[in-house]
Amino acid sequence: MPYWACVAGIAMISCERRVNTAPAHFGYGRPATQQEIAAKAIAIRPDGKGLPAGSGTVQHGAVVYATKCAACHGVTGVEGPFNILVAPDTADAIPFDRAPQRVKAIGNYWPYATTVFDYVRRAMPFNAPGSLSDNEVYSVTAYLLYANKLIDSTAVMNAKTLPGIVMPARKYYVTDNRKGGDGPYE
Amino acid sequence: MSQKMTRRRLLLGGAATAAVAMVKSSFGKMVQTGIPEAAIDPTKQVGPLPGILGTRSPFEHPQRKASLTSSQTPLQDLYGIITPSDLHFERHHAGVPAIDPHTYELTIHGMVDRPTVFTLADLKRFPSVSRICFIECSGNFRKPDKETITPQDICGLTSQSEWTGVMLSTIFREVGVDPRATWFLAEGSDAAVMTRSIPVSKGWDDAMIVYAQNGEAIRPQQGYPARLLLPGWEGNTSIKWLRRIELSDGPFMTREETSKYTEPVKDGKIRQFSFTMDARSIITYPAYPVQLQKGWVEIRGIAWSGRGKITGVEISTNAGKTWQAARLQEPVMDKAHTCFRYLWQWDGDTTEIMSRATDETGYTQPSLKELIAARGIGTGYHLNPVTAWLVKRGGEVVYRPEKWK
Numbered sequence: 001m002p003y004w005a006c007v008a009g010i011a012m013i014s015c016e017r018r019v020n021t022a023p024a025h026f027g028y029g030r031p032a033t034q035q036e037i038a039a040k041a042i043a044i045r046p047d048g049k050g051l052p053a054g055s056g057t058v059q060h061g062a063v064v065y066a067t068k069c070a071a072c073h074g075v076t077g078v079e080g081p082f083n084i085l086v087a088p089d090t091a092d093a094i095p096f097d098r099a100p101q102r103v104k105a106i107g108n109y110w111p112y113a114t115t116v117f118d119y120v121r122r123a124m125p126f127n128a129p130g131s132l133s134d135n136e137v138y139s140v141t142a143y144l145l146y147a148n149k150l151i152d153s154t155a156v157m158n159a160k161t162l163p164g165i166v167m168p169a170r171k172y173y174v175t176d177n178r179k180g181g182d183g184p185y186e
Numbered sequence: 187m188s189q190k191m192t193r194r195r196l197l198l199g200g201a202a203t204a205a206v207a208m209v210k211s212s213f214g215k216m217v218q219t220g221i222p223e224a225a226i227d228p229t230k231q232v233g234p235l236p237g238i239l240g241t242r243s244p245f246e247h248p249q250r251k252a253s254l255t256s257s258q259t260p261l262q263d264l265y266g267i268i269t270p271s272d273l274h275f276e277r278h279h280a281g282v283p284a285i286d287p288h289t290y291e292l293t294i295h296g297m298v299d300r301p302t303v304f305t306l307a308d309l310k311r312f313p314s315v316s317r318i319c320f321i322e323c324s325g326n327f328r329k330p331d332k333e334t335i336t337p338q339d340i341c342g343l344t345s346q347s348e349w350t351g352v353m354l355s356t357i358f359r360e361v362g363v364d365p366r367a368t369w370f371l372a373e374g375s376d377a378a379v380m381t382r383s384i385p386v387s388k389g390w391d392d393a394m395i396v397y398a399q400n401g402e403a404i405r406p407q408q409g410y411p412a413r414l415l416l417p418g419w420e421g422n423t424s425i426k427w428l429r430r431i432e433l434s435d436g437p438f439m440t441r442e443e444t445s446k447y448t449e450p451v452k453d454g455k456i457r458q459f460s461f462t463m464d465a466r467s468i469i470t471y472p473a474y475p476v477q478l479q480k481g482w483v484e485i486r487g488i489a490w491s492g493r494g495k496i497t498g499v500e501i502s503t504n505a506g507k508t509w510q511a512a513r514l515q516e517p518v519m520d521k522a523h524t525c526f527r528y529l530w531q532w533d534g535d536t537t538e539i540m541s542r543a544t545d546e547t548g549y550t551q552p553s554l555k556e557l558i559a560a561r562g563i564g565t566g567y568h569l570n571p572v573t574a575w576l577v578k579r580g581g582e583v584v585y586r587p588e589k590w591k
Contacts, residue, residue, distance in 0.1 A: 025360055028308040032293050032301040040293055040430055043371050043381060046439045096450030097562025100590075104445070109456070112439045119441040122379040123280065129377045169456065173448075176460040178568075180493040180547030185560035186451075 044118040048163030051117065054134040055158035058151070061143025064136050068125045077105075077147050082126075088149040089168035107148030111170040113162055116141045138162075248273055251338055255279075256323070258342025261488065262470045267318070267523045269345035271400050276407045277323050277343060279442075280377035283427055287403075287411040292395070296370070296433035299362030306411050309395060312352040312360075317394070317417070319521045320346045320490050322463050324420035324447060327569035333576070333584035337470045340573055340585070344490070346523040347408075349415050351396030354389045363389075367433040371440075372414050375429035382423045383437035384416065388461075392417050395428060418492030418521035419461040420568075422447055450564030463492030465551050466570035467499050467526070467543035478532060478581040485512070485528040491545035492521055498544045499526040505538035505574070506553075512541065532577065538586055540574040554588045563591060 044050040066075075073079075077086030087105035096102055096109075106116060121137045123129050132140070142157040150165060151157075178186045242248075248264070250257035256277040259269055276282075287306050295301035322344035330340060367386050374380040384393070394415040397404060404410045409426030416423050422442060437443065443458065451457045467489035472478050485503075489496045495518055500509035515525035526541065542551040552560075554571035574586040 022313065022356075026312060028311050028360065029302040029304040032295055032303045036303070037293065037295045037301060041295065041432060042379070043373070043432060043438050043440070045434070045436065047436075095454030095562075095564070096456065097452055097454060097564040100563050100566075102564075106445075109445060111444050111456075115439055115441050115444055118381075118438075119445075122381070123377070123441075126280070129280065129379070172454055172456045173444075173458050174451075174455045176457055176462075178460065178462065178464065180462070180464070180491075180545065180549040182548040182550070185552050185556050 042118075042122060044114045046112040046114050046163065048114060048159055051114070051159035051162060052134045053159065054138055055156050056135055056138025056140070056142045057156055058139075058142045058146045058153050060135075061139035061141070061146070064132070064140050065143050068128075068132070069140065072126060077144065078103075085144055086147045105148065106144055107150060107168070109169050111167050111173050113141070113145060113150070113165040113167055116144055117157075117162060250275065251342065252276075256343060258338050259345045261337040261342055261344075261468065262473055263338075264470070267346055267488070267517075267525055268400060269347060271347065271402070271405050271408070274321075274345040274347060274399075274405070274408055275323065275343045277325075277421065278376060278378070278407075278426065279380060282406050283376045284406070285375065285411060285427060290411050290429075292412065292428055292430070294357065294361050294431045294433075296431075297364035297367035297435065298433050299364070300360075302361050304357075306397065309352055309397060309412060312356050314350055315353055315394065316348055316350040316398075318346065318348045318517075318519055319415075319417040320344055320463075320523050321415075321421045321424055322490070322492075324422065324460070324463065324567045327566075327571070329566075329590050330585055330587050331590075332587060334474060335585045336475065337468050337473050341466070341468055343421070344523070346490075347399045348401070349394065349396040350398035351394045351412070351415065354393035354395055354414075355391075357395060358386075358389055363433055366435060369434050369437050371430070371432040371434060371438050372423075372425040372428060373430040373432075374409075374413075374425045374427040376427050380422075380425055380442065381438065381440040382425060382442055383434075383440060384414075384423060386433070388416055388419070416461070418463060418494075420447065420463060423461060447567060449561070449567045451561045460568055463490075464568065464570045465489070465491035465493065465496065465543045465545040465549050467496075467541040467551060468573050469501075469539060469541050469575055472539075472577070472583045473575050474584045476583045478577060478583055480532055480534040480581070483530050483532050485530050485539060485541075487526055487541050488523045489514075489526055489541070489543035490521070490523045491543065491547075491549070493549065494546040495520055495522075496524040496543055497546050499524075500542050500544075501526075501528040501530070501539065502541075503530050503532075503537060503539050506540060506572075509542070534579065534581075536579050537577050538574045539577060540572050542572045554590075558591070 072082040073085050078084055084103050084105050087103045088107040120140055138157045145151045248260045259273050259275045290306045292304045326341045326343035328340055369383050371383055396415045397412045412428050413426040414424050414428050448456050448458045469487040471486045489499045499512040501512045502509045512526040512528040518524050544550045557571055576584050576586040
């Protein structure tokens, strides 16, 4: 075998070896800029991280609610026809595991107030999602928390006050404990 | 087929056949426009020539059952383990978005070394993987109070496809996920901008970003052009129309993991992050509205588990008094619908037939009574009870309703 063929053969073998191992990085995609991340990252964490500037009041929220929300959720949030939003937690309520018909709403079932802001901003109103200004979202959030007896009528909701609200349902939340196997059903 | 239908076909069949068989296209080619419903004698008439798209036989009409919020797969009409893509169940919260694959982007950021934007073409360049698994909605149980319901009504929110895409672990390595990241947010670009928080461990395990379903691009209803796929986990977590992944050190507590997709359990507790779908089975034949004849009957159905492979399915033909092993049809795959069969000789007496699945963790599908004893009656999610069909003396097969208490 001529010398050049030997060299070519070895080179080919080593090439094959290389392609059989995945590289650390493929180098696909392009870097995301801080600006475009900021424009897309709309999720709010329960500690309030991600909440925008601005604020809202119960009074302004009542106006926004009447115009943009009441048609689906009812004049006071309990009439429907779609999801009922108002059901304050009460000490004498029958626990949910024994009362399948009991209404689950913000006041008695939602564990974090930040979720109200996040969800309203991204998905509501149903016929015009994402159309509310941040101040309107803060105000509607304030109104819904007030209607669920979680804040008083003068409270102002903003990036500082909203995460501080203690939701009554939070103490009921437990993480899934099912594991499969032949133990007792969970 | 009724006498009337037969006569109508005899009268109209020939003419109708000629009308739809072949049409000359604008390019002068003969194109197929449909398969005739009934030729009088198919050996005496040339049929349609090859066409650009196949069609179902005009005699077959499998259909999903659609409501305002979902549409259910007709489990009783399917054969084998693959759900035809147009019969895959649908569940979404603000309709099906229209997304242009050329402008589609997936952004991955948060606790990563290299925040990156991927186009669809970028995702397709990565090493590709195909796998077969089910997707099931965790609300896949109707609390039935009447006899006249089908397998589709009871649990038609489960479907199975071959999915193709890139392992999420490959993408995690590409962007350099911070080892301290414990959760990631997955976000869709539908009008609900659907979000769920997912433990990072699932991303390293078997999660995928998929762009193909059963050999072609994912259907819009299933997440076109790309969706997350979390095998064995409740369907809602496999975010469709995936546009963003944010790595984080905690869950985001989105609406769909607090207000929804949580279940009240014993002592007033609310169970959260119930990701895995427990083992389940259902007899799809014979089931309502089948009319049974005395003699040999092959009982058929599907079994599946979000925790691994199905290891056994037992059948009872005497209302749960005794159980016998059914035969499992290969392939038996991880987190996948698995077919089972059991030959039974029906003597014509009233009885109840039922199936129960066991998976490789040793978990056996519970009865409704056992589920209620463990959790109470407050939940609508993760219900996987044994389902019984009542076979009446005349051969009528109906669902056997159970008390929800």
